Amino acid sequence: MQQFFVFVRKECYHIFRDKRTLLILFGMPLVLIILFGFAITNEIHHAQIAVLDQSRDSYSQRLVRKMTASRYFEVNRYLSSYKEIGPAFRQGDVKLVVVIPGRFAHSFEHEKVAAVQLLTDASDPNTATTLINYANAMIIQYQQELTGEIKLPLTIRSEIQMVYNPSLKGVFLFVPGVMTLILMLVSAMMTSITITREKELGTMEILLVSPLKPVMIIAGKVVPYIVLSFIISLIILAMGTWVFAMPVKGSLLLLLLECILFGLTALSLGILISSMTNSQQTAMMISLMGLMLPTVLLSGFVFPLESMPKPLQVVANVLPAKWFNIILKDVMLKGAGLRQVWMPTAILCGMTVFFLAVSIRKFKIRLS
């Protein structure tokens, strides 16, 4: 046991004396959370619109006022002819053009049908769709205001309720995502690097010649990172709840245990990587390309999994990140208990055991 503590202490010296490691460990989570929380968001505020109002009557003006009253749209300019639409888009600020044809009020009152044309800059399709949806919603609302409760012969009214995230905050998606990413980075990449570093420096040989058991060497290297990854999950959770008001509806204990479990899964992956290569460079490349990239792209945290082609969805199943993401969202937002998340939990456990078993097979007690 004393040997083990000596080893862990040495490992802590390595971690706390290396500024790069410290930066990755503590700087990265903060930067990512802040970036994703504040800067990178798929919500749209103050989109610049241009208005081509050919009616200039009270109805059309009320419509424009209605749209700009929300914080979603801001009138960037008024256009006076169709010819100006192209240049307005090309200048880049204007994302949406609202064209109100002449005699808007007249058509509405007498013909019972009035048209509004929406043009959007679809070079960014997601933004375009979102803007159209916003604008449509407002136009429908406006129409209802004007017509009042006119009884139509038949109507289907859809009552929409956004459950679990009523204000559609993007942060709720990003906090679990960033947590997954960071735990993967810290646990998998850092362990694979720290183990391969000993191999590269030749100190691994000295350790293997010593009476230390190989399992003890690996455990000694990994334990500090388990503790660190746990502390980091706490930091991210704390920032999520206090800065971004992300709820933890489920049991906090379950959430923390799941964090530890995912930490272990990532660590076993890190050990596996380090058993495949002897160089820090390679270990880092494998972790970045083989783990980080799929984690970002395929865990369902940036791009929705459901809209991916089938083969990619299958690949995503192999990623621990996908399952951890599900667990996090279920527990934090939906208040799920172990009974609801037993399956992803079991999958993560299975993966951990599998990775460890493979690495133990690969980790040669006698370096040959």
Next chain:
Amino acid sequence: MNNYSIVTKDLTKRFGSFTATDAITFEVGQGEIFGFLGANGAGKTTAMRMLCGLLKPSSGEAKVAGYDIYTQTEQIKKRIGYMSQKFSLYEDLTVKENIRFYGGIYGLSNQQIKEKTHALLDRLQLEKEARQLVSSLPLGWKQKLSFSIALLHDPSIVFLDEPTGGVDPITRRQFWDLIYESADKGVTIFVTTHYMDEAEYCNRISIMVDGKIKALDTPAGLKKQFNAESMNDVFLQLARAKS
């Protein structure tokens, strides 16, 4: 047989179809300085790794410190010290922390570590640098420190794998003074080297060519046997005979 610290008989290691060490047989006496020479790729490192328990032999027998290298590696590990050709201390730890760490993993008590640290620093005259990071020491000092740390747990045999690579002749000489000191205390020294002047310092040397031991005697005996002026000539004759 009891005063031999290393005994091997037909020790062989094959990697696939390549035979790295081919049935080598030799004995090393207790307290002897045994030089293990050979060109790069002659099989020195492989042989040494088998003796340290880092590699499993393909066939043959060997005993290190009286223990079998197949079944008693745990006992062997406690009784050997090892210094690799790559520098084997942690650069981002101080001198003292390195000593503490290696003492710790060999299971020395705090009291023992304290005493040994003091003695070691005193002998190497490193007291002033005890709290400095190892990375700030000159190479020669690092190597002396590395050697002393390999001896920290009082092993009966130390394996030195090209310990003086890249070191100037004066430091190399000082390093050998340390080796002699330990050998006088009865520690067996098993050393591989490229430097022929170092070969002269050994009690006995073996020269490996293509996985086989081609010559094994005292330096003087070898020079006589090959009718050569220096160890360098002996070595060249053997290496040329190969091609």
